[in-house]
Amino acid sequence: MSGAVQLKVTGPLAFVTLSHPGKFNAMSRVMWRQLRAAFEGIQQRSDLLCVLIQGDGGHFCAGGDISEYASFRFEEASLHDFHENEVWGGLQAMLDCDAPIVARIDGNCMGAGLEIASCCDIRIAADSARFSAPIARLGFPMAPREAALVMRAVGELTAREMLLTAAVLDAQEMKQRGFLNQLVPADALCAAALARVDRIKPLGPRAARLNKQALRAIAQIPRAQAAIDLIANAYAYAASAEHREGVTAFIEKREPQFAR
Amino acid sequence: MSGAVQLKVTGPLAFVTLSHPGKFNAMSRVMWRQLRAAFEGIQQRSDLLCVLIQGDGGHFCAGGDISEYASFRFEEASLHDFHENEVWGGLQAMLDCDAPIVARIDGNCMGAGLEIASCCDIRIAADSARFSAPIARLGFPMAPREAALVMRAVGELTAREMLLTAAVLDAQEMKQRGFLNQLVPADALCAAALARVDRIKPLGPRAARLNKQALRAIAQIPRAQAAIDLIANAYAYAASAEHREGVTAFIEKREPQFAR
């Protein structure tokens, strides 16, 4: 089992569910490809008015599936392919989606989960949700376009805090910092997310698509030139000792020993 | 009566009042032209140290004057002219004003009101004020430059929430989200706004103008190229069924029926 991204359509609504039992829905490579396929499918259907994205079993998504990392992360070409094609392929498909996307966030929203949430229009979270991007523990940086996306959504202060100090922030703090639209008790999360979907349904669907197209062009996330310029050398760290030690130590359940 | 924007100068202070009795100061076409004239006049007087903009009768401004919409919104050329010349003419004159602008906001601050408030340097609101841009109910999107302006002022999270879910946010939420400098009880609003003007008066007036010119250039709101690039096709929805149904239903005081 390497997890799955499930798409279910009910009338004018699409439900996308991240599911990776036992791993807090950590994104495997196949899940990134399924995420892309799900949103490319949604985008081709003009009858869909709203997308709700959620995680299975009390968590949104705890990051990437680290058990796969040793098989591709330590070689520059395969690492580049993973981030620029698989991960960004999924995120870009979300950013390109013209239907409003509501994120229902509970439990862990970390790394890949934070990136996926950053592609959503509306973010509603359980007050017990937790947010972070602690990859500095694993000895590697966030890919440039992913960093540009997250920095825009969480703000520069929070992006620096998460990436440089591996900080874990609670839902109250993320609401106060402007990442979340609404906080509710965990047992009211499902109802609150559906209530938001119900608010969107009667509104003009073409107006929504035109608004999303304009906001996307103005925000210019997918095409931030500075981020794209960085990509040429962004994965040269693939074979570095730090990267290898960080990922290996995690897999071996021990503290990493980074050389200074 | 189609409302008026009144300019009154008292010593070094300019007072601009949005007034449209019975319509919560909704902006008519003539009011947009008067708004532009008022701020162009202010800009030509280097003796003015500060501008206070406010609404009449307990509200800031509840949006556009929808009773006029049927006469020009359903034809692309006249819709383009309305947004790019009349509306943007008023907003651009505010953005081009070198004197500091303080907004005194009570009651409804919606649509056009939100756009006007977004052009101000300082925003002081009654704790009972309400904010929104619910035009998706009317089946049309926000014009690109107006969306860029509002997104910059309210933040991307709030812009998406207002435009895609027709959310109405209260003053406490808008303070927390970084749109308002100060919240006061409604009966203290006038005094708080005047106190802010009094803080500005003794400061160096040329320093203020140089600061505003620099902040305007850095923020680059009026010239955001992505927004301008969108304008060519931004009004092609003029004759669409959704637009017509949304506006017509509002005028006929019934719920709109949008085709999917």
Place this chain on the structure above:
Amino acid sequence: MSGAVQLKVTGPLAFVTLSHPGKFNAMSRVMWRQLRAAFEGIQQRSDLLCVLIQGDGGHFCAGGDISEYASFRFEEASLHDFHENEVWGGLQAMLDCDAPIVARIDGNCMGAGLEIASCCDIRIAADSARFSAPIARLGFPMAPREAALVMRAVGELTAREMLLTAAVLDAQEMKQRGFLNQLVPADALCAAALARVDRIKPLGPRAARLNKQALRAIAQIPRAQAAIDLIANAYAYAASAEHREGVTAFIEKREPQFAR
């Protein structure tokens, strides 16, 4: 005595201390040059994992050393040289630093202090700290690149409020507005800053440097073209009556009389 910026290295940590006794650590010209030298030195040592910057004696930094101003501010060439070479030289060296920078902020954080804090990755403040940039009282504007830097860090709402109304904001307000990562009681500030440094130490140091390089490129603060374009004429106010009156009045401890 014209103050000093002290650099002390302890193992993998660098401590930078702003010190100007009796002047709340106001930055003199020699201090700006020392700030640059300190951070250029830090940047050349790949063994340093984190920088902590702080002020001496219960204050971070209260601004520039106004007692020096009469000697160079009233002539355009020397004013240009001060801002673009001395001040920006120090700030640019901080922005170019690849090691994470934690700011420990207590007491006054104003003008130059606010600019220095804006170059840091993490900002931890005493709940009694105060923030402002009240140079409009002195009859001069913030230099363009400094304004771009501060606007990005404090947000446009707060930058306008500080520059146009000489507002002083308390630490709670600055936390709420997204400038501060963490607030603590003054007597817990030192421990909180060191705890943050301890969080950073075990993380991957090359990951941190790559993250900082990417975030810097994405944020594009040092190279914001609009700000650079303004520089050509940004200091033409040097000999103006307003500038001279503002600075002179401050030095003479009287209220300035600005002509309208």
